[in-house]
Amino acid sequence: MKVKDAIVLVTGANRGFGLQLVHELIARGAKKVYAGMRTPVDLGIEGVVPVKLDVTNADDVAAAAALCSDTTLLVNNAGIAQFGGYLDANSIDIARDMFETNYYGVIRMSQAFAPVLKANGGGGIVNVLSVASWISSPLLGPYAATKSAVWSFTNTLRQHLSEQGTQVLGLHVGFMDTDMTHGIEFPKTDPRVVAAKTLDALEAGKAEVFGDELTEKVKLGLSAEQAVYLAPVVR
């Protein structure tokens, strides 16, 4: 789908990758961008409307779907990462928290906005996934599981929505330079570059996009004899 004149809702739009996407959407001529935020603030960008939206809160999600009923593109970007291993004592609680945002939050938003997109002619959904959908390590542990789960959801959602003409694009990306990866010593991609690649892929009608070279290599390595997910990337 085209970004020009689109009416977009981005979750987690106040900082990090979400904020860079907002800038890129406006630069490409989106008519309006609803900036979903847990704590709404004026981002000071023309064409951007702050919307109170915690994706773990069903009332917020329903209110956003009613308020933003002219949306033609939904970007499920909001996410949390708590790095730590499965064998830590609190790993199940941490996994539950992350699943609530990274997985159930995306399902909740997609359920609420599928009829909105249908009413507005089909449109699109971008789900922000990760290279960690495919590879993991003790550091990434339960976070990677949330991204594998939402990758699976994304592929099913695409089938659900094909009849109503909604394009569903999954973005897989390795480390981006945002608050989420603060303190992690690993090469990081500028989120502005990833935002541009994502919207290029959306406009090209793609179903999947890889935000960096690492992710492209990992994707190729999935079917290697020594599959890439058998070796940890970050210890």
Ligand SMILES: NC(=O)c1ccc[n+]([C@@H]2O[C@H](COP(=O)([O-])OP(=O)(O)OC[C@H]3O[C@@H](n4cnc5c(N)ncnc54)[C@H](OP(=O)(O)O)[C@@H]3O)[C@@H](O)[C@H]2O)c1
């Ligand atoms: N950074 C990376 O290396 C990387 C790599 C692959 C994928 N990703 C994915 O990219 C997405 C954006 O991450 P980021 O790097 O930009 O992280 P970030 O800088 O930590 O920003 C996360 C954003 O999500 C919002 N958020 C968190 N929980 C929320 C909730 N329940 N409801 C609504 N908004 C919520 C945050 O809002 P608050 O300000 O209120 O906390 C913030 O705006 C995430 O899905 C992440 O998993 C990131």
